[in-house]
Amino acid sequence: MPYHHRKLLTLTLPLVLPFALTACGGAATPVPQSSDAPGATTSDAKDSPAGSPAGAAGSQGTESAGARESAHPSQSGPARSGSATPTADRPLAGRVIVVDPGHNPGNFRHSTEINKKVDIGTTRKECDTTGTSTNAGYTEATFTLDVSHRLRDLLEKEGAEVVLVHDAERPYGPCIDERARIGNAAKADAVVSVHADGSATGNRGFHVILPARVKDGAADTGAIVAPSRTLGEKLVTHFARTTGTRPANYIGSGTGLDVRNDLGGLNLSTVPKVFLECGNMRDPKDAALLTDAGWRQKAARGIADGIEAYLQG
Template identity: 50%
Template structure:
């Protein structure tokens, strides 16, 4: 082979070696390769989750604030959109809250200002079966802790718990309510709200030796529907069960049967068109129960038990 042929052969060999050394196409080794930098981030990986609206909503919002949307969508969002399209970026659709869409009326018994308005609260009102005082002052523990203060504290705690579970809560009074309201108006508030359930929170003032709680349900009168009375009984049974389990308090030793009492003399029940019960959470004159009522920890137990009972009924 001449010199030119040998040179050509060597050049071809070097070229072949060079291709082999390259190892393939440029995309495999270039700096712009997807493999060199890893897969492109998906929108879900790059978008901060931020939390859904219900996670950031304050439980102390005004009473007329709508319950948070369990899907996490704004009220102006397309109502036809699926829950999947509104899922948080962290993956998966937000779980609906157990009481989403439900309206609950919480009625804190009495009013701490009632004693300043004796003329107003002593005005007689018609409760269908008789005429009764517009409202009363309620009872107290032996050391002066009032039923009205207790019922407001428990109702405030219930409101926070109910809203956290998605319910819209309507309160019949606040600390700014000058007196009452009258028992007729307390019932009317629940009726106007078209509540899915209503509960009036009380504590009894019986003899010191008596103890325990009881639930009061409507005893049918002519103006009430059979359905309202039947639903109120279902609500009462659910509340009784949850309250016993949640607080450990016994059934009343002095009134009702198995902590159930049926009455047709209470305006709050007689005038209600929605499922409603009263609960006497215990006896404030009993020293042991009075000590419990003064405990914030126990009042939280009371509130949680009542909310659990409402949820059991509404599910």
């Protein structure tokens, strides 16, 4: 979840959604936040201090169903799966898709490590953050890992080779710059970073964060701005259609799209990449959806359909 209290570079586009849509913050008490959000939502991780009691409580409930043993890239590489053999009923065969579960359930135990700043080209930002949580303590890191597992399984059935940036097998992270490097090293056809926002009550809906045109230091997004926008537009259409939720009513002017130049995961990417904020964990109505396993399966299906639509042109 990225912060919503700072200035954002937002691009408003006339996006027409060819279907009917239905409606899909910070608190005084410490809650996990992500470092890349306006307002306290995603880190690239998100821009907020880590290590909160809410994160500790929620992380213990992280769903591990579908998790598989995999080493971190610094050891023997991220989790890879799937077949490259194309068949008629496997439309994504031969495609490499990187799924990036935002944050890590263990981040709250490693505030020193995740608060260490890394270079994102335009500036330096925290390695990662804890992410946000619902008022009841269901953490963003738990949510993102669950949706990512579901998404991986769906994409594999379509024949894709899936690289999972992490599977909570490491104590914290990876840092936002390393997340970008994993997608780059995989030569991914598409990368989706799964998140949930942490904005104010009443702010509802999902949005896709797109990379701005950046060229500074190690950051050069010139080649990925256009394809990332196309990926984002496909995700907006299919996520809304499948989940029955609307684009955010508080960012993106109803388009479901937001352009950012301050997220390391986007700035340092050399392959098409977007962040998807699936809803606002701090709004009770959105939280009811995000904590529902049936809705999370719909979310994964919507993401998979959007990726497939993008790759099929």
